[in-house]
Amino acid sequence: MLDRKFLIENLDAVIKNCASRGVQCDPSAVIALDASRLEKLKLAEDLNRQANETSKLIPKAKDNDERQVLIEKGRELRAAKDAAQAEQDAIDQQISEIISELPNMTHPDVPEGGEDDAKELSFGKTAKPEFDFQPLDHVAIGEKHDLFDFEAGARVSGSGFYFLKNDAVLLDLALQQFAISKLAGVGFTPVTTPDLALTHILQGIGFNPRGPETQIYSVEDTELNLVGTAEITLGGMMAGQTIDAADLPLLLCGLSHCFRTEAGAAGRASKGLYRVHQFTKVEMFAFTSPEQSDAMHDRLRDLECEIFDALEVPYRVIDTAAGDLGGPAYRKFDLEAWMPGRGDSGQWGEVTSTSNCTDYQARRLNVRSKQAGKKGTDFVHTLNGTAVATGRAMIAILENHQQADGSVKVPKALQPWVGKAVIG
């Protein structure tokens, strides 16, 4: 959510930003609405003040007659104030509806355009593999080593669910262990998180749990929703809180399951583990001061690179174009791993994503910071980034590390947890 004053003072920039984000909206209506809102606000406040003054006179009234006159006057003033207040509230509601549809502003370095206009920033340390045999995709590798059971997943939970089996379980746990111990070692507080969250928390983070397009599973007759990412619960952890500025940045790494309906994704590359309704993820989350967030965003991206370098997976880093950014993001970097089994001869596939959401989520969630000696509070900045989504990481590992005999090398970083150097 943008700040109302910011919007009013920077209307042209906001309109331009909406256009480059591809968001249909009319923020200009807010200007006139806010002017009349202020008018009603002042009127309501003035009437309220008069009513308060009248109320204070009542206990001091000389006699019953005077008291009755004052009570009647108070009654009228309150009624008038309620009417003005109601008008103010109605206008305020209209303004909020418009503003809540607006995306965050955009970092000046973000490329213009849509999905295909992302800027390629860099590549990982690991080169794309060159096979002297026909490489398999991860589904075929899984069949060979009995790693997944998609059929049973469909029987039990429907299409898009799966069981991991055997070494896939070890790999899954190893990825979690590796990511968490790596991050705990560089200042992140490890947490396990609820897998369900209240609707208003989702909305604060920028998810909309209702409507036909929603990516969110909701529990009927409750305010609970299955989280699509621990970003929701980690950000929600500090909702309504005021953090001592000296404690910033606050770094968390959270382990959670992630649930996504994938509404509207039917037909898109959906084979195997790539697009599923449930997966496990270690997520990084940072609450920072406004000055710290750009540097923190680079740090989260660099940590993702270190993790995938350690997993010996080839990847590229892209700076997502404006039109492809979600509403809360000010800038977003993705790591796309090379997946030799995708398409005819391999494709890049997104494995991580890190966003700087500046104060967009903090304003909705009301997360502030307080600096000692300074008057008032500031909204913090929030950032999130994938450390490891185990499903997609496994795709990249299995497909890149397969060998001619069908076995798969386990990256050194994972061997302590997998307990072996080769699968199969």
Add this chain to the structure above:
RNA sequence: GGAGCGGUGGCUGAGUGGUCGAAAGCGCCGGAUUGCUAAUUCGGUGAUGGGGUCAAACCUAUCCGCAGGUUCAAAUCCUGUCCGCUCCGCCA
């Protein structure tokens, strides 16, 4: 799931209809003082919106979990709701 109790300022905790944004203590900030990393003492110390100012000061409205209701007037009475605690039941 059943029964009971409770949610007040950074914290502890008073406060059952008007003078309460709210006692007291702690913490914190500033001053004084004592010959010394402490003690004593005085004062100050919430947030948000609106106005005001170069910036302050200042003025004003709102906020005692949240949302409604009663009343001229609500932290205080009523209803709903969320959260927490205790006991019982169930349970990994």
